[in-house]
Amino acid sequence: METLLETRALVKRYPELTAVDCLDLKIHAGKCFGLLGPNGAGKTTTLEMIEGILPPTSGEILYRNAPIGRRFSEEIGIQFQSTALPDFLQVHEVLTLFSAFYSKHMNRDELKDLCDLGDFWTRDASKLSGGQRQRVLLALALVNDPEIVFLDEPTTGLDPQARRRFWELLSLIRKRGKTVVLTTHYMEEAYELCDEIAIMNRGKIIAQGSPDDLLKEHFRGISIRLPKGTDYKIDTNSMSGSEVFDRGEAYEILTEDPNVTLRRLLDLGIPLKEVQIRSRNLEDLFLKLTGKGFQNAEAPRAD
Amino acid sequence: MLKLLALIKARNLEFYRDRTALTWTLLFPFIVLAGFAYGYSGKKEALLTVRATGKNAENHAVLKELQALPGMDFKVLEDEAIATVKLSRYETDLTVNVTDDGKHLVYATNPDSERGKLAERLLLQSALLRPELGATLEARTVTGHKIRYADWLLPGLLAMNIMFGSMFGVGYVIVRYRKNGVLKRLRATPLGAFQFLSAQVISRMLLMLFTSLLVIGGAMLLIGFKPSLSFPALLDLTLFLGVSAAAMISVGLVVAARISSEEVADGVLNLMTWPMIFLSGIWFSLDGASPWVLRISKAMPLSYVVKGLRSILLDGTRITELMPEVRILLVITGVLIAVGSALFKWR
Numbered sequence: 273m274e275t276l277l278e279t280r281a282l283v284k285r286y287p288e289l290t291a292v293d294c295l296d297l298k299i300h301a302g303k304c305f306g307l308l309g310p311n312g313a314g315k316t317t318t319l320e321m322i323e324g325i326l327p328p329t330s331g332e333i334l335y336r337n338a339p340i341g342r343r344f345s346e347e348i349g350i351q352f353q354s355t356a357l358p359d360f361l362q363v364h365e366v367l368t369l370f371s372a373f374y375s376k377h378m379n380r381d382e383l384k385d386l387c388d389l390g391d392f393w394t395r396d397a398s399k400l401s402g403g404q405r406q407r408v409l410l411a412l413a414l415v416n417d418p419e420i421v422f423l424d425e426p427t428t429g430l431d432p433q434a435r436r437r438f439w440e441l442l443s444l445i446r447k448r449g450k451t452v453v454l455t456t457h458y459m460e461e462a463y464e465l466c467d468e469i470a471i472m473n474r475g476k477i478i479a480q481g482s483p484d485d486l487l488k489e490h491f492r493g494i495s496i497r498l499p500k501g502t503d504y505k506i507d508t509n510s511m512s513g514s515e516v517f518d519r520g521e522a523y524e525i526l527t528e529d530p531n532v533t534l535r536r537l538l539d540l541g542i543p544l545k546e547v548q549i550r551s552r553n554l555e556d557l558f559l560k561l562t563g564k565g566f567q568n569a570e571a572p573r574a575d
Numbered sequence: 576m577l578k579l580l581a582l583i584k585a586r587n588l589e590f591y592r593d594r595t596a597l598t599w600t601l602l603f604p605f606i607v608l609a610g611f612a613y614g615y616s617g618k619k620e621a622l623l624t625v626r627a628t629g630k631n632a633e634n635h636a637v638l639k640e641l642q643a644l645p646g647m648d649f650k651v652l653e654d655e656a657i658a659t660v661k662l663s664r665y666e667t668d669l670t671v672n673v674t675d676d677g678k679h680l681v682y683a684t685n686p687d688s689e690r691g692k693l694a695e696r697l698l699l700q701s702a703l704l705r706p707e708l709g710a711t712l713e714a715r716t717v718t719g720h721k722i723r724y725a726d727w728l729l730p731g732l733l734a735m736n737i738m739f740g741s742m743f744g745v746g747y748v749i750v751r752y753r754k755n756g757v758l759k760r761l762r763a764t765p766l767g768a769f770q771f772l773s774a775q776v777i778s779r780m781l782l783m784l785f786t787s788l789l790v791i792g793g794a795m796l797l798i799g800f801k802p803s804l805s806f807p808a809l810l811d812l813t814l815f816l817g818v819s820a821a822a823m824i825s826v827g828l829v830v831a832a833r834i835s836s837e838e839v840a841d842g843v844l845n846l847m848t849w850p851m852i853f854l855s856g857i858w859f860s861l862d863g864a865s866p867w868v869l870r871i872s873k874a875m876p877l878s879y880v881v882k883g884l885r886s887i888l889l890d891g892t893r894i895t896e897l898m899p900e901v902r903i904l905l906v907i908t909g910v911l912i913a914v915g916s917a918l919f920k921w922r
Contacts, residue, residue: 325762344763350763356755360592361585372581373764412760 274301275337276420276451277322282331284317284475291317293475295331299420304442304452306466308459308554314475315455316353319424322453323350346374349413351406353424356395363389366397367415374416386444387411388437403434410441420451427461433493439465459554471558478561483554490560491552493528498537499546511536582774583781590744599914600695600786604732605793608725620670622646623694624666626862629673636708638671640701648859652862659683660890662691663719664727669694670717677708683715711821722889726801729794730884731857736790737783737791737816738823738851738877742844745779746827750840753831753922762921772916776824782855783820784813791888803891812887815901819851819880822904826876835922851877876907 275298282295292314299305300406307315322333324340327449335344335421364380371377384390387407392400397408406426413421423442427435435458442465446452453570456462462469464481470480479486493514499522506523514527527533530549537544591597625647626640633651642649653659659672662683668690672681682698684691695714752758761771777865792810793799802808826847834840854861854868855877863870872878879900886892894901 323763325759345763345765348763350760352756352760352763354756355760356757358585358589358752358757360589365585365588369581369585370764372577373761373766 273303275299276301277453278332278334278337279318279322280334282318282321282334283329284314284321284326285329291475292321292328295475295477297470297477297480299451299453300468301419301451302449302467303467304446304454306469307453307455307457307472308457308462308469308558309472310457313472314422315457315472317475318472319422319453319455323348323422325350331365339436346376346416347419349362349416349418349421351409351413351421351423351426353428355409357405357408359398361397362394363397364393366408367411370412371415376416378414378417383411384416387441388416402430403437403455406430406434407441410438410445414445418450420453423452423454425455425457427456427458430553435461459558463554469554471554471561473558473562479557486557487552487554490557491526493526494530494549494551495556496525496527496530496533497522497548497550498525498542498544501543504540504542506540506542511538539559578770579774579777582771583778586774586778587782590778596744597786600736601789601793603739604729604736604790605797607652607732607735608728608794608798621648622698623668623690623821624648625628625650625669625671625694625698626661626667627651627670627671627673628653628655628658631677632671632673633911635673635677635680636705637698637702637710638673640704641698644697644701650862654862655864659717664722665724666727667717668717669698671698673748673831677710679711679713681713681715683717684741685718686716687718712858725798726889727885729791729798729800730888731855731881733787733790733856733888734819734855734877734880734884735852737787737820738848740783740786741779741823742827742848743829744782744827745775745824746831746844747837747840749775749828749831750834750837753835753920754837758921768921769916772919776821776912779824780817783824784816787816787820788813802888807893808887808891811892812884814894815883815887815897817835818901818904818908819883820913821908822876822880822911825908825911825915829911829918832856832915832918833920841912851875854878855881857881876904879903 277297277299278295279295282292282297283290284292295318305563307318309315317326321328324333324345333340358369361369367380367383371380384393387410389407389411392404400408410423410426413423427438430438439461442452452465454462454465466483468480468482469486470477472478479490481489497519506516508518511525511527513529514525514533516525517524525533534544534547623646624643626651627633627635628651632638638649641647654844655670655672658667662670662685665685665688668684670683675683680702682695684695699712702710749758750803763798791800791802800813816897827844830840830843830847834843850871854872855875856872858876861872864872883897883900887894887895
């Protein structure tokens with residue numbers, strides 16, 4: 273696999289905090305790379321350093337094995353977490369404006385179709401809905417037919433339908449062989465879209481690999497969640513071959529063979545009416561690695 | 576070059592589609608003009624105005640007799656040429672230049688002015704009252720056409736419009752772009768800071784030229800303003816408007832170089848524009864003002880814009896005769912654009 277982009281010992285230090293702490297990343301050509309973490313983990317800071325927007329305190333950023341430079345800014349596309357568009361310009365005019373900044377362009381009609389902009393092509397760009405706006409911002413990131421597309425939390429604030437639609441767009445972009453670097457705090461999104469992920473917490477990478485490999489590496493089996501009842505109690509030692517955890521209002525049983533575990537619960541006379549069975553996910557992984565739930569891990573630092 | 580043209584086009588589109596800003600830019604000078612015309616319609620004017628020049632003119636016994644007369648507006652000016660221009664525009668009725676250590680008075684009137692004739696008679700009577708001085712008097716005439724206050728005011732208002740349109744139009748807009756992330760988005764493209772700033776300067780210069788010419792055209796239609804419309808005069812006007820707008824835009828660029836709060840930018844721009852409004856000679860001539868007021872006025876770029884526009888529009892002065900003003904405005908532009916570019920931050 274060709275390494276398209278690489279960071280070596282990347283650091284961003286502010287007087288009061290270290291936002292990114294000695295980061296080593298490798299992003300491979302044609303893959304979707306996800307940078308995950310709670311708010312304040314250092315994702316956006318990392319991304320902006322890689323994009324060349326923010327100067328790092330120390331470390332190296334290499335594009336095709338050479339330090340990033342003018343060629344890099346010509347060959348990347350960026351969608352920021354929050355960006356206003358110039359006032360009083362229509363969608364197609366904004367795209368024309370940004371196209372003029374690059375030597376290479378994607379065909380406008382192709383871009384219009386790819387990002388599904390037809391319905392609001394001549395509308396004032398500052399008067400779009402959230403989903404439409406994100407599609408325009410994605411189109412802006414693609415105007416120069418980039419090698420790498422950076423997307424910083426592109427679906428934050430979108431309703432589930434708009435989010436799904438955005439995922440479909442990303443799939444189309446990936447089919448064109450583009451490398452995508454995505455930050456998100458939606459674990460489901462990362463699992464759905466990314467070939468490889470790096471989980472960040474407090475400026476450091478705490479896990480890196482493909483989502484499935486990471487889950488396989490850190491978890492065995494699946495989770496059975498059983499609300500606590502007044503008429504039964506599970507002895508944590510009574511479930512051989514499984515681990516039982518008391519989670520307050522419920523028990524969580526981790527098992528490699530749910531059939532055996534469920535049969536054992538029935539044998540013990542425990543009702544299975546409200547039982548929940550699910551595979552382990554990236555949120556569980558984060559919990560395991562940091563000891564905190566994803567939503568509780570927010571750190572007081574610049575993202 | 577393509578990047579520059581695309582940015583200029585986009586910025587111009589933004590301006591022309593922002594109907595509120597466009598309407599205000601075009602209407603503002605007329606609203607102020609109408610307000611002042613109304614405000615001064617009932618103003619009690621002096622019966623006669625006399626402007627004196629020359630060494631110790633304020634203490635000359637004959638002139639003291641003259642200024643002691645009721646209803647007399649008497650002022651001493653430093654420059655005889657300014658007094659002559661005022662006489663030619665009917666802004667004063669009589670000029671007196673004191674020469675030869677007070678022994679010889681050269682006075683001038685406009686031959687078509689009845690008030691001038693009256694002022695001349697009063698001067699001669701004053702001289703008769705002080706025969707012991709033995710001062711000789713020499714009469715001259717200066718001709719010209721009458722300049723109404725509205726005509727005199729218009730170039731100043733035009734200059735003020737350029738100042739607001741340039742400083743706020745560039746300064747405030749860049750700060751807003753920085754605050755809402757547009758600058759950050761542009762930073763993520765191969766566009767350079769110099770290209771971005773140049774586009775802002777050029778697009779705003781074109782807009783200021785266009786709106787200024789529209790305002791002059793409107794003034795010709797609405798208040799009968801009569802500037803020279805020959806090709807050289809229009810060329811001079813266009814060149815001077817461009818130089819003026821560039822100087823004022825460069826002030827806006829420096830203000831916008833780093834500020835990221837619209838409120839702060841608003842405050843700083845207001846702090847800079849208000850003294851210029853009052854001390855650049857827009858509303859009243861600063862001739863005869865105290866030396867410290869004149870010194871402050873000379874430090875303000877708008878003073879040179881007002882002076883140049885007034886000379887071109889009212890007197891038909893060629894731009895070649897305004898080279899001192901043009902040079903100062905160009906130096907201001909060059910220095911401030913260099914400072915603004917050096918200080919400029921995308922975020």
